[in-house]
Amino acid sequence: MDQMKYLLSTDEHSDVHFLVGDGDAKEVLPAHKLILKNASDVFEAMFRFDSQNGKSENVPAIVILDVEAEAFKVMLSFIYTDDLSELNGDNSMAVLYAAKKYNIPGLVDASLKVPFSELQNVFFAYAQALLFQLEDFANKCLRFICQNAAQLFRSNQFLQIDQNMLSVLLDSDHLLISDEFEIWKAALRWANEKCRQNSMEISSNNCRSVLGPALFKIRLPNIHEEDFSKCVVPSDLLTVEEVLGVYQFNSHPNLFLLGVPGLYSLKFPSHGRISDWNIAKDNKRATIALRIEKMSKFARESVGNSRFSCAVFIKGLAWKIEAEIRKNTNGIDENKCLGFFLWCDSKQGKASNRVFSATFRIVSEKSEAASPIGTLCDCAINRSGIGQGFGNFIAFEELMDPSNGFHNREKDKVTLAIDITVKAEKMEKKSDPNKSKRILSMEIEKMSEFAREIFSSERKSETVYIKGFPWKICAKITTKKGSTDNEKCLGIYLLCAAPEEDSNWRCCVGLAIFRIVSQKSGKDNTIGTLCDCVFDNKSISGFPNFIPFAELMDPSNGFHNREEDKVTLVVDFTMKDEKTEKFVFEQSKSKGTLSMEIEKVSEFAREVLESVRKSETVYIKRFPWKIWAEIQRNGSTDNEKWLGIYLLCAAPEEEDENWSCKCSATFRIVSQKSGIADNKKELSETIYNSESTGWGFKNFIPFGELMDPCNGLYDQNEDKVTLAIDFTVNEAKTEDNT
Structure with missing residues (x-):
């Protein structure tokens, strides 16, 4: 290392010279081609293909005008000795430019780690980040500028930024400046300076010209009326129509929201910035509106294009609408749909322990026309910055149909x-910590209106706590599986949500029975059953196609109370401790037999699709195995139900996600009559892992065949069927022993 320092500090053995810098700051710096070529592919290419520099040692210095001499010396010091002692806030961006130009990643990383508070010019740093497409660094620069805008907007460096950067900064919702009037004054100072730099007269026309689109990023309606009248209007930067638009907006903001004709258009954004907590701070309810102008043009734009509304503040949080062009995923065609989303900037205020309910609608232009409606209920505010709503709210063809x-x-x-x-x-x-059973119920009122809402609309029950966990029913409009005409179904789910600060929560429901309560005596409830459902922060459980709406609303079935226009849903469920089953693991044991008696089979056969029964757990090769029996349909056009049988495996709790094992099995429905063989199917050797935890036969046997007494598989006297699986774990491995 000392030898490298010596070579760097002297001209000894140097075979190339650089004349670096511009004007009076030029310096001649010696270097060694071999060292530079090993450090940078750019230098390697320079010396390989430049015949003059590549073959001769007696050549003039290589002229480099676009890199500062000090930055080039820092780069050489890093190449020769890994020394960064001369890298600081004054030269870090010049060093970054040199490091990017000569492709030296280690020096790039070091340049980006200089604290923002030490940077000579954070605006220049932001420009460099954009130039080199350093997205993460650019976001950090922008965040620092916004957080320190009150000070930085008064600096001389602010006056040197270009119009594009000014527009980006003025468009930000996060400028921490106490008053929009201060932003106006900063923009006016910037415009005056640009006129001077370009040898232009400082006039209202020239200032408006240099500001360009940045002028329309200033939120003039948020400036106090006295400051607007005494300072903004006399500047003559605004047209008469623009001034009247601001005055009318401040006098009648609701008229603009409703789109009342005859008003001057408002050319400036009106939503508050992060510091404007006085705006609608205590409001709990609001209506947000978005008028999409030039709709026919928008409809022709590409998938993914969006329009956003201005923000409305509710409980200190900024909310806005997004309308997005999307592909139709509900129908069989690929025509465009309008996606309709609600966005909340949860970083601007306290979003914890808050939920929202929202009704999405398209405002009808005809009094007799019904508006498409979608509903979200008691939704947690999304902290990941993603809009919540409906990806396929309405097809553009339907939307544009006059x-x-x-x-x-x-x-x-x-x-x-x-x-x-x-x-x-x-x-x-207030729930008893030892109480594990509970019945949740929910009445869906105005059921006929709910049935007309769009797909993914939902209703939710009140929350009930069991064992410290909050539970509720969610009813959602879904598409019938396999339907070609988008037939609506009612999906019913059991939801659980632990506190937001605990991302690793987990609980288990041993048995959950879903019911639509009959409104007529003598009519059976519609039932679905789930067993051993594990809930965590990523899962819900239930039936996406519990019942078609046509069947639900048919008066002859007795589910819909037509007089009160309501339907009643019930979920009986029991929580269980996942750790109650303790077994001795036998590492040498590789074979096992699982068996399960499905009791009350005649009742099970009448339950909805995807209802399940599960066996007790048996451990083989340290892995827990169980039988899963599920009601399925074989995909034909009729509604015949089939029994699906699967062998499930899940890694022990202490294993990581890389567990795996191989298993072969014989599935049997055990004969109930002597002389009649078991109904068998073979599963060849199959790999189980964290992504494939269940294998078996979706259509093992039709229920009609299963329940036929002649086949000897159904015990009529005890109303039961016995399932068995003989299986062998041929190989078991985890990340620890691979």
């Missing part, structure tokens, strides 16, 4: 609205 009354053809616009309620979910945990 007979439906959604598209105003004369003005070429569509109006979207969301009625939103934000509340704190405060529920006392």
